[in-house]
Structures are given as C-alpha cells and as structure tokens.
Amino acid sequence: MTSxxxxxxxxxxxxxxxxxxxxxxTPVEGCGVCAALVKELGEAKAAEKWSAAYDAAAEVRNHPHAAKGWAR
Structure with missing residues (x-):
C-alpha cells in the first residue's frame, strides 16, 4: 500500500x-455583437480574468445568427 x-x-x-x-x-463576419465580444475576450485573456474570458467565448459561440438563405 502506498502512503x-x-x-x-x-x-x-x-x-x-x-x-x-x-x-x-468563431465570430460571424460583419456582426457588431461578435466583434465586441471578441474584443472583450482578448481583454479578459490579457488581464488573466479566465472566467470573464470563458463567458465572452461562450457568448460568441451561442450568439444567434440567421442562417444564410433562410426565409420566413
């Protein structure tokens, strides 16, 4: 047995x-919300605020965008 x-x-x-x-x-090109979140992500990583960095990355991944070619 090991101690x-x-x-x-x-x-x-x-x-x-x-x-x-x-x-x-991966932010959507031309989306202002995604651009702001990516900027926030970079600032959080530079400041080593890992929780804020994760939150920003998750928001970019989950940010809704209309599918191209999709019509109502």
Whole structure:
C-alpha cells in the first residue's frame, strides 16, 4: 500500500486542447455583437480574468445568427 503525499505538488499543466476548448470561438463576419465580444475576450485573456474570458467565448459561440438563405 502506498502512503499519501504530505506535501503539495506543482500545478498540472494541461494541454493546449483544453484552452482551445474553453476560449476558441468563431465570430460571424460583419456582426457588431461578435466583434465586441471578441474584443472583450482578448481583454479578459490579457488581464488573466479566465472566467470573464470563458463567458465572452461562450457568448460568441451561442450568439444567434440567421442562417444564410433562410426565409420566413
């Protein structure tokens, strides 16, 4: 049986795929809302405000756009 560690370990560095999963998004060209959110995302990442960066990226991914060629 192994004994548990009684000292802290260095932080685990996750692969870039996790960061890409959390913060990558594709804004729609010409959309002012998407452009503002991407700017907010960049500012949050620069300030290392990771929660705000995730929120901005999620908003870009979830921002609704009418499908091209779709008519009512």
């Amino acid at each position: 548990p560690l009684k000292y802290p370990r260095p932080p685990v560095e996750l692969a870039g795929a996790v960061e890409a999963y959390l913060y990558d998004c």
